[in-house]
Amino acid sequence: QVQLKESGPGLVQPSETLSLTCTVSGFSLTSYGVNWVRQPPGKGLEWMGTIWNDGSTDYNSALKSRLSISRDTSKSQVFLKMNSLQTEDTAIYLCARGAPFAYWGQGTLVTVSS
């Protein structure tokens, strides 16, 4: 069955870089795009970006200067890197397949704090 699972550090220092991994199973990254979505605690959902099945990427313009999404198809992994983190980047980060987002990981909480 289709599964996605996020992993990464729970705590990041301000101004540092966040690195997250989304490991997928049950489908191929060359067949489906994968998105990153985040949700600050108690707030709404924000689409961050997509890596498409052909490996191309699109980003939310609000984050584009800080965000990079890549993948390793052999490991069925999608990577998110975002630099210059601030406290307002504290959120649950989720990966999700396709559009609309039918399959989601469980999310990983990232806290930006010194």
Next chain:
Amino acid sequence: DIQMTQSPPSLSASLGDKVTITCQASQNINKYIAWYQQKPGKAPRLLIRYTSTLESGTPSRFSGSGSGRDYSFSISNVESEDIASYYCLQYVNLPYTFGAGTKLELK
């Protein structure tokens, strides 16, 4: 960017009630709207895609309708398991954008 104006922000209902949530897009989204249910500590769950197509496993008491800029999502006969937050999503254009959410509570 397409803005999705979702209302109301919160809703109080009794078991068995019918409730309706609306989303208005800032431009025509050609029915490319999806509706999600989210319970605390869980990822969103896709309930409806393309305005009115129920996902497998979505109970028939959930429904969606609309066209152009204006869309609605309804739950008839609210059950206790429906207590959650609900979000709309437009996926016709990038950036994909969500509504701000509606929190459904029991009266």
